[in-house]
Amino acid sequence: MPDIAFVKPTLPRSATLVLPLPEADTPATGLHAEADAATGGALTRALEAAGFKGRKGQTTTLWAPGGNLSKVVAIGLGKLADLTPQAAEAAGGSLIPALAQDREATIAADTLPPALAASLAMGALLRSWRFDRYRTKEKEEDKPKLERIAFATSDTSAAKHAFAPMRAVADGVFLTRELVSEPPNILHPTEFADRCKALEKLGVEVEILGPKEMKRLGFGALLGVSMGSAQEPRLVVMQWKGAPKSKKAKPLAFIGKGVTFDTGGISIKPAGGMEDMKWDMAGAGTVVGLMAALAGRKAKVDVVGLIGLVENMPSGTAQRPGDVVKSYSGQTIEVINTDAEGRLVLADVLWYCQERFEPRCMIDLATLTGAIIVALGHEHAGLFSNDDDLAQRILAAGQLTGEAAWRMPLGDAYDKAIRSDIADMKNVGGRPGGAITAAQFIQRFINTKHGPMPWAHLDIAGTAWTNKDHPTIPKGATAYGVRLLDRLVADWDEG
Ligand code: BES
Ligand code: MN
Numbered sequence: 001m002p003d004i005a006f007v008k009p010t011l012p013r014s015a016t017l018v019l020p021l022p023e024a025d026t027p028a029t030g031l032h033a034e035a036d037a038a039t040g041g042a043l044t045r046a047l048e049a050a051g052f053k054g055r056k057g058q059t060t061t062l063w064a065p066g067g068n069l070s071k072v073v074a075i076g077l078g079k080l081a082d083l084t085p086q087a088a089e090a091a092g093g094s095l096i097p098a099l100a101q102d103r104e105a106t107i108a109a110d111t112l113p114p115a116l117a118a119s120l121a122m123g124a125l126l127r128s129w130r131f132d133r134y135r136t137k138e139k140e141e142d143k144p145k146l147e148r149i150a151f152a153t154s155d156t157s158a159a160k161h162a163f164a165p166m167r168a169v170a171d172g173v174f175l176t177r178e179l180v181s182e183p184p185n186i187l188h189p190t191e192f193a194d195r196c197k198a199l200e201k202l203g204v205e206v207e208i209l210g211p212k213e214m215k216r217l218g219f220g221a222l223l224g225v226s227m228g229s230a231q232e233p234r235l236v237v238m239q240w241k242g243a244p245k246s247k248k249a250k251p252l253a254f255i256g257k258g259v260t261f262d263t264g265g266i267s268i269k270p271a272g273g274m275e276d277m278k279w280d281m282a283g284a285g286t287v288v289g290l291m292a293a294l295a296g297r298k299a300k301v302d303v304v305g306l307i308g309l310v311e312n313m314p315s316g317t318a319q320r321p322g323d324v325v326k327s328y329s330g331q332t333i334e335v336i337n338t339d340a341e342g343r344l345v346l347a348d349v350l351w352y353c354q355e356r357f358e359p360r361c362m363i364d365l366a367t368l369t370g371a372i373i374v375a376l377g378h379e380h381a382g383l384f385s386n387d388d389d390l391a392q393r394i395l396a397a398g399q400l401t402g403e404a405a406w407r408m409p410l411g412d413a414y415d416k417a418i419r420s421d422i423a424d425m426k427n428v429g430g431r432p433g434g435a436i437t438a439a440q441f442i443q444r445f446i447n448t449k450h451g452p453m454p455w456a457h458l459d460i461a462g463t464a465w466t467n468k469d470h471p472t473i474p475k476g477a478t479a480y481g482v483r484l485l486d487r488l489v490a491d492w493d494e495g
């Protein structure tokens with residue numbers, strides 16, 4: 001990944017010059033004007049000849065336009081009035097492919113407010129991430145070369161100040177993307193839990209529970225899923241205590257589904273596309289990245305993150321369709337389909353979280369159902385909540401970060417679908433409204449006996465992974481939810 005620097009505006013000696021330009025007829029100013037003068041006006045003529053208008057996302061590359069400049073990339077910002085932080089990030093990300101063969105680039109952000117220069121940098125950084133741990137034969141010419149991006153700005157200290165927390169959030173995003181990208185033979189529950197230990201150096205308390213402890217506690221639902229696997233399950237409890245003494249309150253809680261591979265179990269999935277089920281731990285990966293982001297920017301809040309880690313395998317010791325298991329809450333579950341395993345894992349982790357922490361609210365993330373992809377595609381995560389205020393906050397944070405969510409209904413009529421003839425509930429409700437009946441199942445493990453428990457569930461099956469590049473997200477693991485929830489915490493609790 002390239003280093004990011006904020007520097008005083010001077011034309012680069014050898015580095016590529018990037019000009020983020022608005023869609024406007026106003027004359028060039030700042031570094032843009034200097035570069036144009038250095039080329040005797042050739043820069044402006046070349047951009048005109050290339051049809052560059054500054055439209056949002058438009059990029060044009062000019063080679064040796066004159067002066068000492070070896071390469072100039074112009075990137076369109078659209079109308080300046082519409083240049084939100086999110087739009088600046090997208091512009092920053094969009095210029096990365098144009099710099100693949102350059103070692104150094106100077107971005108002329110000197111005519112933008114420093115905060116937007118920081119957003120440009122954030123977008124560029126997010127797009128630069130790559131997972132190349134397992135490539136051993138990539139040709140030199142195919143590797144990205146970018147080592148340093150210098151953002152020229154009128155106020156370097158203001159830009160650096162704005163960028164510092166963004167950098168921490170980007171590191172959280174990268175941790176999530178890495179966990180989600182890892183192959184399932186490497187990232188089994190034990191390895192995943194061990195990697196969470198890395199958060200300790202950020203000041204997060206990390207605790208790991210194994211099968212013995214979970215058996216003693218009575219985690220029958222989670223352990224049932226794990227039964228078929230040779231890999232031991234893990235429960236990881238992470239605590240970040242950042243609230244000042246004067247503002248101590250109950251913690252916010254984030255809970256993640258961490259199925260490191262989902263074969264479906266005895267209700268086995270078809271072979272085609274099954275490799276995608278390595279990222280069935282994206283909910284857990286997001287919780288870990290979020291904890292890293294919050295700790296990294298020293299968020300002034302108390303937060304707990306809990307993840308249930310299991311592998312769902314078919315074998316002679318696997319759980320069967322028809323089994324009845326007893327969850328940690330005491331409620332019994334008839335397991336009709338062993339492929340509806342995520343809700344079984346969440347059931348025990350959610351209950352444990354409430355018993356131990358009495359959190360102020362709980363938000364769980366899970367690649368829970370194929371049905372949410374049918375409903376919302378890859379553009380929105382499914383949001384389910386028993387609390388309108390919490391739901392609104394999540395929708396708003398989603399809008400601001402570009403990690404959109406769409407609220408889905410809950411209700412007794414849906415809950416009926418998971419009634420069982422022999423146990424307290426069954427783990428599937430049939431095809432109609434599959435994402436909703438799954439959420440309904442989870443809601444049965446939200447304890448409102450001692451008062452309200454605001455809870456939200458994000459079904460991220462459609463948003464955790466992308467098969468195409470986006471401005472700030474290279475194809476693959478998206479880390480959807482890290483930025484949304486970081487923003488939720490910042491806007492809600494740190495003000
Ligand atoms: N992990 C899957 C859901 C999933 C599907 C995530 C596609 C990402 C992409 C989940 O465990 C699952 O298998 N759900 C079943 C539920 C069904 C058996 C009620 C599904 O969606 O088919
Ligand atoms: Mn499944």
Ligand code: ZN
Nearest residue numbers: 259262280342
């Ligand atoms: Zn699953």
